[in-house]
Amino acid sequence: MAKASLAIALWLCLGTSLAFAQTNKQSPSWAQLSAEQQRILAPIQGEWNKLDPVRKRKWLGIAQRYPKMTPEEQERLQRRMQEWVTLTPEQRRAAREKYREFELLPQEERQAMRQKWDQYKEERAAQDASKAAATGKPAEEATAASGPAPNPPASLIKQ
Amino acid sequence: MNESLFASKIKKTLDTGLDIGPGAAARLKAARERALERHRVPAAEFALTGRGMGVLRVGGVAQSWLRILVPAACLIAAAIGLQQWQETRQAARFVAQQAAEIEEVDTLVLTGDLPIKAYLDEDFQSWLKQASQ
Numbered sequence: 001m002a003k004a005s006l007a008i009a010l011w012l013c014l015g016t017s018l019a020f021a022q023t024n025k026q027s028p029s030w031a032q033l034s035a036e037q038q039r040i041l042a043p044i045q046g047e048w049n050k051l052d053p054v055r056k057r058k059w060l061g062i063a064q065r066y067p068k069m070t071p072e073e074q075e076r077l078q079r080r081m082q083e084w085v086t087l088t089p090e091q092r093r094a095a096r097e098k099y100r101e102f103e104l105l106p107q108e109e110r111q112a113m114r115q116k117w118d119q120y121k122e123e124r125a126a127q128d129a130s131k132a133a134a135t136g137k138p139a140e141e142a143t144a145a146s147g148p149a150p151n152p153p154a155s156l157i158k159q
Numbered sequence: 160m161n162e163s164l165f166a167s168k169i170k171k172t173l174d175t176g177l178d179i180g181p182g183a184a185a186r187l188k189a190a191r192e193r194a195l196e197r198h199r200v201p202a203a204e205f206a207l208t209g210r211g212m213g214v215l216r217v218g219g220v221a222q223s224w225l226r227i228l229v230p231a232a233c234l235i236a237a238a239i240g241l242q243q244w245q246e247t248r249q250a251a252r253f254v255a256q257q258a259a260e261i262e263e264v265d266t267l268v269l270t271g272d273l274p275i276k277a278y279l280d281e282d283f284q285s286w287l288k289q290a291s292q
Contacts, residue, residue, distance in 0.1 A: 057258035073270035
């Protein structure tokens with residue numbers, strides 16, 4: 001019987017350590033990442049240890065997809081990562097929803113979206129310039145006075 | 160009867176043996192075994208020995224209790240362990256599922272043609288609507 005008790009105790013110890021190992025695997029610290037993962041996720045290094053297990057896992061999944069991306073996509077990803085992690089959860093959710101909406105559009109419209117965005121920005125810049133000319137202030141100040149249009153709407157920002 | 164005669168009678172009786180039938184012999188044997196069973200000192204279930212510890216012996220009533228309590232405690236501990244393990248696995252599955260869902264969309268948002276600002280700019284959404292009309 002003593003042997004059986006010992007076996008059960010050992011089994012429990014093993015189970016517990018496996019459970020802990022599983023938890024650790026789910027939420028690895030920055031130091032636990034591989035050199036390759038650290039290189040890809042470098043833009044969010046400062047935020048990494050604050051991320052919850054779900055978000056860490058998501059970023060590790062993205063890092064896994066990284067080698068298969070085109071150089072252009074890799075560059076965009078690196079550039080946007082920092083911006084993405086500093087958004088509030090509501091902003092990220094809103095961006096995902098908008099992305100899904102855009103995905104429902106016909107292909108031509110989707111492909112033209114970037115062009116439309118550039119056009120929109122040009123129009124805004126022209127408007128700001130004319131406002132600046134009217135008020136006699138530099139364009140940047142006029143933009144600041146009229147509100148940061150391309151920035152996320154205030155209603156989406158938490159604080 | 161003198162002493163030597165008495166001794167020779169006893170010797171004779173002992174040499175020939177008692178005339179006991181097989182039934183009586185079996186009953187005597189059973190009675191002897193029962194008596195021995197009652198007086199047997201319970202064997203120690205386990206003994207822990209160590210330098211300066213002496214010997215710990217467990218037996219009797221304590222032993223019967225241990226026979227019930229130790230396996231019961233082990234079973235309870237095993238059940239708790241199993242439950243926790245299952246909860247951990249469920250949590251891991253939930254995390255994996257959630258992460259997979261948002262990983263796909265986030266990858267596309269982060270690597271797509273449009274900058275993140277375009278998805279968050281409400282004026283751009285209105286501008287798009289106006290432009291399409």
